[in-house]
Amino acid sequence: MNHPLDPSAAHQHDGPYDSGSYGDDAPGASPALEAVGLGFRGRDEWALRGGDFAVPRGRVVGLVGPNGSGKTALLTVAAGLRPVDAGTLRVLGHAPGTPAVLPRVGVLLQDRPLERGFTVAETLRLGRALNPGWSEAAARAIIDDCDIPPRARVGRLSAGQRTCVALALALGKEPELLLLDEPMADLDPQRRLALTGVLMKRAAEHGTTIVMSSHALSELHLVCDHVLLMARGRVLLADDTEFVEAAHSLMTFTCPDAATPAIPPQMGTVIETRRSGRVLSVLVRFPLTTDGAASTAAPSLEEILLAYLRNPQAAPLIAGRFTAKAPASGSPDPQDRPAR
Numbered sequence: 001m002n003h004p005l006d007p008s009a010a011h012q013h014d015g016p017y018d019s020g021s022y023g024d025d026a027p028g029a030s031p032a033l034e035a036v037g038l039g040f041r042g043r044d045e046w047a048l049r050g051g052d053f054a055v056p057r058g059r060v061v062g063l064v065g066p067n068g069s070g071k072t073a074l075l076t077v078a079a080g081l082r083p084v085d086a087g088t089l090r091v092l093g094h095a096p097g098t099p100a101v102l103p104r105v106g107v108l109l110q111d112r113p114l115e116r117g118f119t120v121a122e123t124l125r126l127g128r129a130l131n132p133g134w135s136e137a138a139a140r141a142i143i144d145d146c147d148i149p150p151r152a153r154v155g156r157l158s159a160g161q162r163t164c165v166a167l168a169l170a171l172g173k174e175p176e177l178l179l180l181d182e183p184m185a186d187l188d189p190q191r192r193l194a195l196t197g198v199l200m201k202r203a204a205e206h207g208t209t210i211v212m213s214s215h216a217l218s219e220l221h222l223v224c225d226h227v228l229l230m231a232r233g234r235v236l237l238a239d240d241t242e243f244v245e246a247a248h249s250l251m252t253f254t255c256p257d258a259a260t261p262a263i264p265p266q267m268g269t270v271i272e273t274r275r276s277g278r279v280l281s282v283l284v285r286f287p288l289t290t291d292g293a294a295s296t297a298a299p300s301l302e303e304i305l306l307a308y309l310r311n312p313q314a315a316p317l318i319a320g321r322f323t324a325k326a327p328a329s330g331s332p333d334p335q336d337r338p339a340r
């Protein structure tokens with residue numbers, strides 16, 4: 001049965017989703033990132049296995065997952081700094097790290113690798129020397145916004161100021177794709193807000209695709225319009241935030257006694273049930289009925305993300321793909337949708 005929100009009928013993304021179909025580099029011809037069977041090994045087990053998703057160009061993507069779920073691994077593979085352990089990742093239609101794509105990708109790594117003996121001005125001069133498409137204005141705007149004296153030595157800056165310098169280097173490249181590993185982590189609230197503004201302006205004015213990992217779930221809806229959530233080795237969400245929000249409903253049921261009522265399978269795809277006293281809250285994807293519910297509300301993006309993080313066995317919601325692959329212990333989700 002088709003749900004009104006079922007994207008196979010109603011929600012189409014721009015561009016095809018077929019890993020073999022992108023022959024050229026015209027804008028929009030290929031996704032910003034496209035993963036097929038992507039895998040990274042962690043220390044003891046696979047951090048990600050069989051990852052299939054595509055990030056359309058021009059999105060600001062929140063990359064979300066618990067510690068060790070492979071966010072940094074994904075960003076460093078996309079930057080061409082490490083190989084995949086399984087599958088493929090295409091970046092702007094090309095293999096990561098190749099000359100066709102390297103100059104078009106800006107990266108902010110978690111440890112912000114910078115030459116500590118250089119001044120800020122020398123660091124930017126190096127950026128200009130190494131990048132043919134360098135924009136001094138784009139780099140300077142960040143340095144000025146963050147009030148960093150150009151003559152200051154990088155090694156004497158605070159962690160947040162070093163983040164600003166590393167970001168200036170990444171933006172000075174005028175990249176089509178910006179990969180940011182926890183860009184907000186070291187920044188004070190004012191600079192977080194300023195950076196949010198810079199990133200949104202960048203995306204709106206230049207169509208830059210931005211992929212940023214973050215644990216600050218309550219702030220993601222302010223800057224991101226697409227979400228990629230990974231947990232326990234699987235990609236659980238990969239879609240536009242607007243669609244993810246519209247696809248979920250938070251219902252409450254009153255429990256008359258100590259027993260928790262069974263949720264009828266025809267309700268939709270149940271992601272999470274939580275009981276507090278006599279109230280049972282149920283987060284449902286593609287709800288088909290609200291029969292018996294005491295209330296129905298639209299959950300926030302943060303509530304949805306938290307529900308998936310707490311329930312990593314949930315059936316995935318991945319744009320353009322039917323991926324109701326449940327882990328061995330779970331069962332495939334019959335309510336999930338077919339490919340769009």
Ligand SMILES: Nc1ncnc2c1ncn2[C@@H]1O[C@H](COP(=O)(O)OP(=O)(O)OP(=O)(O)O)[C@@H](O)[C@H]1O
Pocket residue numbers: 041042043044047065066067068069070071072073074
């Ligand atoms: N240098 C390394 N060599 C081998 N495995 C590593 C290395 N660094 C990280 N790992 C492992 O790779 C897996 C993914 O780590 P990754 O750093 O990508 O996670 P993350 O989602 O970015 O975590 P966090 O939220 O803590 O930054 C983890 O199991 C981690 O232990």
